[in-house]
Amino acid sequence: MTRAISTFSSCFVLGVFGLAGCQPPEAEPISEPEAELAQSSGAEFSQKEAMGKLMFFDPMLSTPPGQSCAHCHSPGAGFGDPGQLLPVSRGAHPDRFGNRNDLTAAYAAHIPPMEFDEEEGIWVGGLFWDGRAATLAEQAKGPPLNPLEMANPDAAAVVAAMRVAVYADEFKAVYGEGAFDNVDQAYDFMADAIAAYEMTEELNPFNSKYDQYLAGEVELSARELRGLALFEDEGKGNCAACHPSRPSPDGTPPLFTDYTYDNLGSPKNPEHPFYFLAPEFNPDGTDYVDLGLGPVVGDAALNGFFRVPTLRNVGVTGPYLHNGLFKTLYQVVAFYNSRDVAPWPAPEVPENVNIDELGNLGLTVQEMEDIVAFMLTLTDGYQGG
Numbered sequence: 001m002t003r004a005i006s007t008f009s010s011c012f013v014l015g016v017f018g019l020a021g022c023q024p025p026e027a028e029p030i031s032e033p034e035a036e037l038a039q040s041s042g043a044e045f046s047q048k049e050a051m052g053k054l055m056f057f058d059p060m061l062s063t064p065p066g067q068s069c070a071h072c073h074s075p076g077a078g079f080g081d082p083g084q085l086l087p088v089s090r091g092a093h094p095d096r097f098g099n100r101n102d103l104t105a106a107y108a109a110h111i112p113p114m115e116f117d118e119e120e121g122i123w124v125g126g127l128f129w130d131g132r133a134a135t136l137a138e139q140a141k142g143p144p145l146n147p148l149e150m151a152n153p154d155a156a157a158v159v160a161a162m163r164v165a166v167y168a169d170e171f172k173a174v175y176g177e178g179a180f181d182n183v184d185q186a187y188d189f190m191a192d193a194i195a196a197y198e199m200t201e202e203l204n205p206f207n208s209k210y211d212q213y214l215a216g217e218v219e220l221s222a223r224e225l226r227g228l229a230l231f232e233d234e235g236k237g238n239c240a241a242c243h244p245s246r247p248s249p250d251g252t253p254p255l256f257t258d259y260t261y262d263n264l265g266s267p268k269n270p271e272h273p274f275y276f277l278a279p280e281f282n283p284d285g286t287d288y289v290d291l292g293l294g295p296v297v298g299d300a301a302l303n304g305f306f307r308v309p310t311l312r313n314v315g316v317t318g319p320y321l322h323n324g325l326f327k328t329l330y331q332v333v334a335f336y337n338s339r340d341v342a343p344w345p346a347p348e349v350p351e352n353v354n355i356d357e358l359g360n361l362g363l364t365v366q367e368m369e370d371i372v373a374f375m376l377t378l379t380d381g382y383q384g385g
């Protein structure tokens with residue numbers, strides 16, 4: 001489905017259902033029905049969380065208006081971008097595109113800040129594909145000011161929109177009468193409220209078919225069980241080595257990422273719209289190379305490394321990989337399976353490709369399809385079947 005032009009606020013309403021199609025609207029603050037629609041998961045919220053939710057869904061927090069966080073992180077698409085045809089998200093300016101594929105905001109609350117694990121000698125944790133934000137609140141301060149996303153000129157523009165929002169009084173009730181007085185502080189409060197919402201059960205429901213299976217409430221099909229076994233078998237898929245599939249010792253359900261970084265050797269995506277942006281946004285044109293973790297930690301040996309993403313809701317968050325190269329899960333598994341033995345295009349960053357754990361898995365077509373069937377059990381909101 002095509003992403004509709006983002007400057008239209010009705011995209012926001014439809015986006016909740018993952019539908020495309022927008023009407024040019026008058027710019028107006030989030031309306032009551034929109035707020036109600038956004039309340040649909042049944043989760044209970046504190047005043048701060050409820051306000052954070054209104055902000056997350058507020059299309060007035062972009063310039064031009066029309067793009068909320070939810071636009072690229074829609075509940076109808078596992079809190080990822082409902083637009084699946086483009087490799088990356090479109091900005092509030094419809095002719096601008098980000099340099100990376102969307103990550104889901106769901107379960108991001110579980111991502112630890114980045115840290116160097118001395119024992120293993122590796123980096124672990126951090127938000128974004130390259131780990132550059134330490135916390136949800138720090139992350140939330142990025143998109144409103146990113147010219148390729150919500151594109152506000154400065155924090156003052158965002159705070160001005162918040163001042164006239166339906167939640168302006170609540171903002172003062174939660175953060176104090178003078179909450180809007182200092183722009184930087186008001187902007188921090190916004191990030192704090194959005195982060196509080198992202199920590200709620202609504203974005204962390206743990207109610208996929210697989211969760212219900214782990215709780216002994218439902219059975220997996222024979223195919224899904226075969227897929228699970230292949231996913232975990234070190235001599236087969238070996239996926240769980242980086243995407244752990246069992247609850248941790250403290251009882252936290254599996255998050256399907258160990259928050260480490262790797263270079264899978266993914267080829268460039270020739271359809272990447274970022275290549276074709278004006279030089280002020282991408283001076284390198286088609287020669288642009290996404291170096292991932294390397295520049296963030298100042299270690300060129302880690303160029304091409306990206307953080308292992310969660311696989312929760314992966315059935316509805318395509319396309320896949322940091323550059324949106326693959327449109328289907330089957331293609332992803334096929335790449336893991338035969339990268340080193342079939343004529344795949346060269347890696348974008350050829351140094352440091354992980355050749356130990358993937359690239360030649362020897363899986364049959366049926367085994368690959370079984371693994372895909374298992375990954376489809378990770379979609380939240382399973383109603384029995």
Ligand code: HEC
Binds near residue numbers: 072089103150
């Ligand atoms: C134009 C689309 C777009 C908008 C609008 C947007 N995001 Fe994102 N979001 C992305 C992309 C793309 C990434 C990955 C970028 C990267 O890693 O460099 C991302 C990453 C994230 C992550 C990190 C997840 C992880 O696994 O590390 C969170 C959390 C998030 N966004 C929340 C938000 C919030 C909150 C807002 C609103 C303030 C927002 N996003 C607005 C596209 C968007």
Ligand code: HEC
Binds near residue numbers: 323333336
């Ligand atoms: C060595 C660690 C490692 C192993 C083993 C591994 N993965 Fe991954 N996986 C990653 C990393 C890192 C990424 C992100 C890479 C990128 O975007 O460049 C990723 C991305 C993915 C994605 C794309 C998710 C998204 O939201 O874009 C899927 C699907 C996936 N892996 C499934 C699997 C399956 C299935 C297996 C087993 C056949 C597997 N992985 C084995 C590290 C691993």
